[in-house]
Structures are given as C-alpha cells and as structure tokens.
Amino acid sequence: MEFQQQFKEYIKRVNNKLEFYLSIKEGKNKRLFQAMGYSVFAGGKRLRPVLSLSAYDMFSDDTEAVLPYACGIEMIHTYSLIHDDLPAMDDDDFRRNKPTNHKVFGEGTAILAGDGLLNYAFEVMLQDALLRNNGKYYSSIYEIIKAAGVNGMIGGQLVDLESEGVSIDGETLDYIHLNKTAALIIASLKVGAIIGDGNIADIKNMEIVGKNLGLAFQIRDDILDIIGSKDKLGKDIGSDENNNKSTYPSIYGLEYSKNKVKALTGEVKEILQGYGKKADFLRSLSLHLMEREY
C-alpha cells in the first residue's frame, strides 16, 4: 500500500478504537468523558499509535492485538498536553487551532480530564491484558508506564518547567527531549515489536529507531518554531525565542540542527534496511517527519 494511504488507514483504525473507548455514556460522569474526548479528538497527528501499529506490522499479521496499547499511548500523550497547556504550566490558549481543554471546560475539569485519561489508559490496556492472559501484554504496559513516568515523560516535563527562562546546557536539553518527547515514542515502537513477537534484537532495534526519531522529531519542532508557518503549524511561531527557551537551534545554531535531524534520520534508515520491504512504511514515515512543515 502506498504510504499516505497506509497512514490514513492506520489513523482510521486508531480513531475507531478511541471512539469506542471514549464514546460518551449517559451518567453522572458524562462531562468528564466529554472533556477527555474533546482533547483526544482535537486533531492530533496520531504519530505514536501509528508507530505502534506500523512496528507491529513488521513482525506480525494479526492487526488487532496492538490497538488497545496504541490507544493507551495516545491517551497518555493527550493527558500530558492537557496538563502542559494549563496556566500553571505553559499557559496556552490554543492547540492545533482549537481552544485548549481548560479554555473550554475550566481549569479544574481540565486537571481531572488529564488525570482521567492517564488512569483510563492503564485501565483499557490492563483490561485487554487480563483477557489475553499472556505475559507480553503486561510487559508492554510496563514499558509504557516507565516511559510515561517519573523516569520518563513526567521527569522530562519537570526539568522543562524548571528550565523556563533559564539558559540550559546541551546535556539538560537532551534530557528534556529524550524524556519529555522520545520516551513515549520509543515505547510506542517497542510495544509493537513486543506484542508482534519480535526477538530481543528486534526490540532493541525499535528502541534505537525510537530514540533517533523522537530526538529528530523534537529538534524539527524547535526548527519549525523559527522557520515554520503559523498557518501550517496551527500555533504562533517564535514562541521559544520570546520565552527565552533554550532549543537545539539556540544552543547549536540552525544549520547544525538541520544536519542533526538528517543524521538521526539516516541512522534510522540504516537500521530499517535489515527489515527490507516490511519497513517501507516506517522508512517513509521517518523521511516524512524529517521534512514536515507542521
């Protein structure tokens, strides 16, 4: 299947399953599901779940098994955005051209919607794992929990928060990028390999691909904040510079940053070579991410 078509197909499967999980039930917690669903369906790129599905497809054919975990990861990603946008954090009123969660539902509800999505992610994943009763599903959840947690995404978010308006060194910036962004991307790919019955070398390869892609993704984000277009990005550009935020371009310069993205993507290509045609989608996706304008 051609890349763009396959991408759409993956996204469709993820969205269908997310709609199943987040369909609003009548009941006293109806508004909680509304608030959770608002941000989950606010136009996310679905990068992480698509990574899980495409990694999975490299190793196995049963296309359903990885879906609950891909959706769990997307819920975790979404909760982190809801909390990140809060006035006490980044204080953003818009994301992807839409008002942020707390702008629509109020701060208190946004905090609870975030908490709810994090908790619900583990709930749907563990429910699936209990039904399947196979160790690899529990191991996958553990990968995701660690990546999302205090030694992963949340740890990165805290250092990011502490670095506001402060000049930081490259090591600290790498810590932030690797934990705040790359950790969950790594987990997305690893889970695909684990549930797809990849061997230890495969799982390790997916980890390296994820680390490179995650870092490249974040550096590209930093670059787009300088050379991107507001219309395509759906948010203001120049915000990093205005907020005195240290980024790859601000520490290493724009040219070095662009080359770094190329180099990281090159390493991904090299690893994927060993998987031949099965890695076609992931190969195209990494090129797409390197060149993306939004």
Add this chain to the structure above:
Amino acid sequence: MEFQQQFKEYIKRVNNKLEFYLSIKEGKNKRLFQAMGYSVFAGGKRLRPVLSLSAYDMFSDDTEAVLPYACGIEMIHTYSLIHDDLPAMDDDDFRRNKPTNHKVFGEGTAILAGDGLLNYAFEVMLQDALLRNNGKYYSSIYEIIKAAGVNGMIGGQLVDLESEGVSIDGETLDYIHLNKTAALIIASLKVGAIIGDGNIADIKNMEIVGKNLGLAFQIRDDILDIIGSKDKLGKDIGSDENNNKSTYPSIYGLEYSKNKVKALTGEVKEILQGYGKKADFLRSLSLHLMEREY
C-alpha cells in the same frame, strides 16, 4: 496484639516501604521526587494501606505480598489530594497543618507531582506483579485502577467539583461519597482478600465492608466539619457551610447523619462476625473510625 499497637505496626511497615519507593535519588528529577515525597509524608493517616494489610492478615500469613499494592493505593490517594488542593479545585493552602504541595513547590510542580504519583503507583505495582507472575496481582491492580478512575474516584471528584455552591440531592451526594471516597477504600480491602487468597464470598464481603466503611468515613467527615475541633482536625471547621456545600448533615440533619454512621458501622460488625478473632483489628478500626475526632 492490642489494637493501637497493631495499628502502629501496620503504619510502620507501610511507611518503610513508601520511604523505599520515594527515597530521593540524585538526578535531574530529584525535585520531582522531593515534591512527591513531601505530600506522601505529610502526616496522612494511612487508612487505606492499613485496610489492605489488615484485610490481608485475615486470610493469609505472608505479610509482604500485599505491601506494594497498599503503597500504590496510598500514592494514588495522595495524588488525588495534591490535585484537589490546587487553586483551580478546592484552593486549600493547608492540609494536616502543613502548607499544601503547590504552596511549597508551585502549581506547575504540584500538578506534575500528582501525575507522577499516579503513574508511579502503577509502576511499582506492575513491577511487583511481573516479578510474582501470578494472575491475582494483575487482578488486584485492575481493581485499584477501576476504583481510582473515571468510573470511580475521578468521576466522583468531577461531580463534586460541579456541585460547588449548588444544592444537590441525596442521590448525587451518595454518588460523590461512594466514588470520591468509598471506591478506593473498597479496593483497599478487596485487594487484601484477593492477594490473601480469600474466596469469592470473602472478596464480596470485603467489598460490602468497604462500601459501608467508606460511606461512614465520609459522613463522619461531614459531621466533624460541624462539631469537630480545628486543633484536632488540623484544618478550619465550618468550611462546608461557608462554601454552601451539600453534605449529609445539611440534607438529612445532624442526628440522622450520626445514626447513619452507627448503622453502617453496625453492618460492618455483622459481616466481620463470621471471621471471629481474625477480624479483631478491622472490627476495632471501624469503631475507631466511627468515633474519631480527626
């Protein structure tokens, strides 16, 4: 062992294990662990983990197995308090005579410390379950996740938030109490029975005991907000009335509320009768909760 001595012994074991989990490691996320540990060690009564340990002791002798789950529940309870105290929620500056988390660490860090505790709770529990590789541990985590989640505690918190300054009916108040407070208390007791290899009737009994205790606990809270002492409670009294908050006493009157607590505790006693001396601690604990002044 005498009740008070046993209580202290349980608390000591819980605290030791929590200190093990939350000891501050050197590293970039040091401040995150500081913020998480601050609230976990801010003088909580440890009611929920003690319930898990004492329920477990009714069915089994190996005292270590339930501890990670008891600690996970306490972390979840603590995260809910940190988020509940935020300006966008209850806006409390003090809890148990100490400044609340966001007063000490700032709002952004408090949000992340709460997220961190929720995530870390599942991390330590799942890590333990993977090592033990026995279905009952995974089932226990699932009980806890459900109780803490959108159809449990978080659902109750949202309805509580929506009910601020609004007059609500008894049904809605019961929904709040049963979900915001009782759900995690029920899970604490059920997990003790599940990991202690209690049978289905035992697990069901622990559920009923938890539901009654949880409701009685919350109604007693409402009563203490009227007749309690500020010194003993460590917080201002009269806050429910000042905030126009519907409570058991405001809907049903003080006498009815006191009798309700007694009736619920009586049902607990009846169920525990079937367990003879093994239930001595839990029996004393429910009386203690009914009469507590703080």
